[in-house]
Amino acid sequence: xxxxxxxxxxxxxxxxxxxxxxxxxxxxxxxxxxxxxxxxxxxxxxxxxxxxxxxxxxxxxxxxxxxxxxxxxxxxxxxxxxxxxxxxxxxxxxxxxxxxxxxxxxxxxxxxxxxxxxxxxxxxxxxxxxxxxxxxxxxxxxxxxxxxxxxxxxxxxxxxxxxxxxxxxxxxxxxxxxxx
Amino acid sequence: xxxxxxxxxxxxxxxxxxxxxxxxxxxxxxxxxxxxxxxxxxxxxxxxxxxxxxxxxxxxxxxxxxxxxxxxxxxxxxxxxxxxxxxxxxxxxxxxxxxxxxxxxxxxxxxxxxxxxxxxxxxxxxxxxxxxxxxxxxxxxxxxxxxxxxxxxxxxxxxxxxxxxxxxxxxxxxxxxxxx
Numbered sequence: 001x002x003x004x005x006x007x008x009x010x011x012x013x014x015x016x017x018x019x020x021x022x023x024x025x026x027x028x029x030x031x032x033x034x035x036x037x038x039x040x041x042x043x044x045x046x047x048x049x050x051x052x053x054x055x056x057x058x059x060x061x062x063x064x065x066x067x068x069x070x071x072x073x074x075x076x077x078x079x080x081x082x083x084x085x086x087x088x089x090x091x092x093x094x095x096x097x098x099x100x101x102x103x104x105x106x107x108x109x110x111x112x113x114x115x116x117x118x119x120x121x122x123x124x125x126x127x128x129x130x131x132x133x134x135x136x137x138x139x140x141x142x143x144x145x146x147x148x149x150x151x152x153x154x155x156x157x158x159x160x161x162x163x164x165x166x167x168x169x170x171x172x173x174x175x176x177x178x179x180x
Numbered sequence: 181x182x183x184x185x186x187x188x189x190x191x192x193x194x195x196x197x198x199x200x201x202x203x204x205x206x207x208x209x210x211x212x213x214x215x216x217x218x219x220x221x222x223x224x225x226x227x228x229x230x231x232x233x234x235x236x237x238x239x240x241x242x243x244x245x246x247x248x249x250x251x252x253x254x255x256x257x258x259x260x261x262x263x264x265x266x267x268x269x270x271x272x273x274x275x276x277x278x279x280x281x282x283x284x285x286x287x288x289x290x291x292x293x294x295x296x297x298x299x300x301x302x303x304x305x306x307x308x309x310x311x312x313x314x315x316x317x318x319x320x321x322x323x324x325x326x327x328x329x330x331x332x333x334x335x336x337x338x339x340x341x342x343x344x345x346x347x348x349x350x351x352x353x354x355x356x357x358x359x360x
Contacts, residue, residue, distance in 0.1 A: 007358070009356065017342075021195055025208055027207075028204035032204065032357070035232065050336055053216050055215065056213075060241055080259055152345065159200050159343060160341070161341050163338075165337060167337050178187070178209065
């Protein structure tokens with residue numbers, strides 16, 4: 001299979017914390033990278049409801065950005081996750097491994113994978129193994145609150161996004177076009 | 181002039197802090213918004229060198245994302261800024277006011293405006309005035325380190341991105357496709 005990656009060295013980036021801007025940062029990173037001809041694949045773990053904004057936008061990008069949304073709309077209980085949620089998260093992780101190993105994508109975003117690991121829907125050691133075995137020119141971005149310490153340890157870059165102020169607290173709901 | 185905005189209420193968001201992910205967050209936000217047909221205009225204050233990644237990507241977006249890069253490649257001294265840097269930052273602010281007032285864009289990103297204000301290249305009270313006078317359906321995003329307290333006060337959302345770990349400290353330079 002042709003290896004299309006063009007980064008000489010792919011690193012591991014983690015975006016965590018309780019603030020707004022983790023997933024959007026990863027989207028922006030893929031958007032910028034597309035301008036250099038780099039190809040990105042975004043796997044959204046635990047997405048809940050389908051988010052049409054980025055799916056529609058990705059269609060404009062000449063195949064440079066692919067988004068796969070996994071998970072289902074229902075609330076996932078950390079203490080007592082449903083079997084279906086575990087299965088969907090594990091499917092997402094298997095897809096992640098396949099995409100990363102393929103070498104066809106320069107950047108692979110595992111969106112909300114930190115939460116999936118924290119909720120024990122997936123084994124964080126499996127994630128670490130996949131990261132360690134990745135082709136050296138594949139950049140991997142891990143997002144979500146509650147990043148396990150092991151993810152921070154293996155990362156080359158860690159940004160923590162802290163919520164200082166949020167309009168949800170003023171009673172303004174999520175808006176189409178901005179949050180979804 | 182036709183008002184093309186489609187947000188019922190535009191808010192003010194600030195992304196500040198010393199970590200990676202502020203500008204990329206704003207890019208990602210515009211990218212998602214484009215999927216809903218919302219139009220964004222990004223003005224990059226103090227950009228330094230021209231950044232081709234996002235410029236190329238924006239061309240793919242059917243006119244939904246416009247980026248204007250202001251500033252020049254040289255280092256700007258906070259203590260003793262050059263006259264040309266002040267002029268360019270003020271040109272950027274005038275453009276910002278025009279774009280915001282036009283009502284033709286749903287989202288206006290003032291990228292690195294926090295730094296321009298902190299360096300006194302522009303008057304932060306001018307920025308506040310422009311924000312207060314904006315059409316109510318225009319969302320404005322302010323990015324950059326050192327956001328003045330006045331910007332935080334007027335904002336509906338503030339996210340602080342903190343650098344926990346960065347590969348620059350390992351001697352790895354900025355890379356095309358990732359940082360620029």
